[in-house]
Amino acid sequence: MAAEPVSCEFLRASSAKLSGVLRAAASNWAALVLAAVFSFYASSSPDGLEKVAGEIGFSDSAKDHANSDFALADYGVDGIENERFSVGIAGVIGVVATGAAASVLFLALRRKKIE
Numbered sequence: 001m002a003a004e005p006v007s008c009e010f011l012r013a014s015s016a017k018l019s020g021v022l023r024a025a026a027s028n029w030a031a032l033v034l035a036a037v038f039s040f041y042a043s044s045s046p047d048g049l050e051k052v053a054g055e056i057g058f059s060d061s062a063k064d065h066a067n068s069d070f071a072l073a074d075y076g077v078d079g080i081e082n083e084r085f086s087v088g089i090a091g092v093i094g095v096v097a098t099g100a101a102a103s104v105l106f107l108a109l110r111r112k113k114i115e
Contacts (some may be wrong), residue, residue: 031095039091040084042075 053059071078072090080086087099 028099029096031099032092035091035095037089039075042087 050059053062068074072093074088075090076083077089077093080089
C-alpha cells in the first residue's frame with residue numbers, strides 16, 4: 001500500500017508556521033541582545049516626578065519605597081559590582097519577565113479553536 005502524497009496546502013501551512021516561529025525567535029533574541037547591550041546607555045536623567053520634585057523643592061523629603069532593597073532596585077542587579085553588566089542583566093531580566101507575562105496573558109485570552 002503506497003503512502004498518500006502530501007498536499008501542497010499542508011506544506012504551505014507548515015512553512016507559514018515555521019516562518020512565524022523563526023520570526024518570533026529572532027525577535028526575542030533581538031530584544032534580549034538590545035536589552036543586554038543598550039540598557040546601560042539609557043538616560044540617567046531624573047524622571048519627570050523627580051525633576052518636578054527638585055524644581056518645587058520637596059525632593060529632600062523623599063523616602064525610599066517599600067521595594068528599595070529588592071535585588072533589581074535602581075535599574076541594576078544587586079550584588080554585581082560591574083555597573084555595565086549589572087544594568088545589562090537587569091535589562092535582560094526585564095525583557096524575560098515582560099515576555100513571560102505577555103505569553104501567559106496571550107494564552108489565557110486566546111480563542112479556542114472551533115473544529
